[in-house]
Amino acid sequence: MILGAHVSAAGGLHNAIGNGEELGCDVVQIFIKNPNRWISKGHTDDAIDGFKEAWKTSSIQTVVVHDIHLTNLASPKPDVLKKSRVQFREQIQLADRLGIPYIVTHLGAHLETGEAEGLEMLSHSFNQLFEDTNDTSVSVLLETTAGQGTNLGYRFEHLRQIIDTSKYPDRLGVCLDTCHVFAAGYELRSEEAYHQTFDQFDGIIGLDRLLTFHLNDAKSEYNSRIDRHEHIGEGNLGITPFQLLVNDSRFSHTPMIIETPKMEEMHAVNLAVLRELVETG
Numbered sequence: 001m002i003l004g005a006h007v008s009a010a011g012g013l014h015n016a017i018g019n020g021e022e023l024g025c026d027v028v029q030i031f032i033k034n035p036n037r038w039i040s041k042g043h044t045d046d047a048i049d050g051f052k053e054a055w056k057t058s059s060i061q062t063v064v065v066h067d068i069h070l071t072n073l074a075s076p077k078p079d080v081l082k083k084s085r086v087q088f089r090e091q092i093q094l095a096d097r098l099g100i101p102y103i104v105t106h107l108g109a110h111l112e113t114g115e116a117e118g119l120e121m122l123s124h125s126f127n128q129l130f131e132d133t134n135d136t137s138v139s140v141l142l143e144t145t146a147g148q149g150t151n152l153g154y155r156f157e158h159l160r161q162i163i164d165t166s167k168y169p170d171r172l173g174v175c176l177d178t179c180h181v182f183a184a185g186y187e188l189r190s191e192e193a194y195h196q197t198f199d200q201f202d203g204i205i206g207l208d209r210l211l212t213f214h215l216n217d218a219k220s221e222y223n224s225r226i227d228r229h230e231h232i233g234e235g236n237l238g239i240t241p242f243q244l245l246v247n248d249s250r251f252s253h254t255p256m257i258i259e260t261p262k263m264e265e266m267h268a269v270n271l272a273v274l275r276e277l278v279e280t281g
């Protein structure tokens with residue numbers, strides 16, 4: 001199992017590695033830009049080298065970037081779309097310099113223009129971004145969403161469409177968030193339902209595209225289309241889906257990242273709960 005958490009990179013990117021090691025993470029997820037700003041301070045060559053050095057000498061196997069919160073690559077508003085594309089391109093280039101293979105992103109929101117139009121815009125955005133960053137080896141992981149408001153990505157079919165319409169399908173994978181799919185109406189709470197949902201995923205997207213998990217319990221209700229994370233085993237998902245996931249041999253090499261609340265106090269607790277679930281022997 002490759003287990004880890006979203007960790008803070010406050011005070012310098014290299015700190016994320018230390019924070020992850022303290023928690024015994026095999027994988028960490030980080031922001032490489034201020035998630036709430038369009039423009040953030042760049043990283044010096046020294047900072048980039050410092051991060052790479054810290055990572056190389058650590059027990060962290062994999063690092064994943066999470067996109068900033070403002071991005072809307074499906075936006076019908078020209079200014080937002082432009083800003084989204086510019087900063088996303090910068091994140092791809094920065095991730096490449098850091099040696100990070102993946103950026104996880106949500107699919108954006110159509111803002112009442114309709115899902116078909118939103119998905120088409122999103123597809124154009126990715127085609128342009130991948131063309132502009134053809135000299136990098138960074139892939140984008142499309143995250144399954146809860147489908148709050150006009151957010152896209154709450155049906156597996158949306159992700160399939162983006163892959164199908166991409167000129168660069170090799171640079172697209174998927175990140176499945178347990179809280180989001182549950183809130184979007186995919187059941188996971190029994191062994192039977194778990195297998196049904198993953199069969200559906202396999203049929204529509206293909207398990208070979210599933211390259212990362214976000215393991216979050218849900219404060220939100222089933223099919224509520226609301227995105228609220230809860231501590232592992234404490235929410236509406238309960239412990240069963242997590243027990244099944246950490247013991248599913250199909251996913252033994254797939255990074256599993258928690259994004260549960262109160263990371264400072266609670267990440268260690270949530271990771272311990274997950275490690276306890278692993279059946280040995």
Ligand SMILES: [Zn+2]
Nearest residue numbers: 143177214259
């Ligand atoms: Zn997530």
Ligand SMILES: [Zn+2]
Nearest residue numbers: 180227228229
């Ligand atoms: Zn979420």
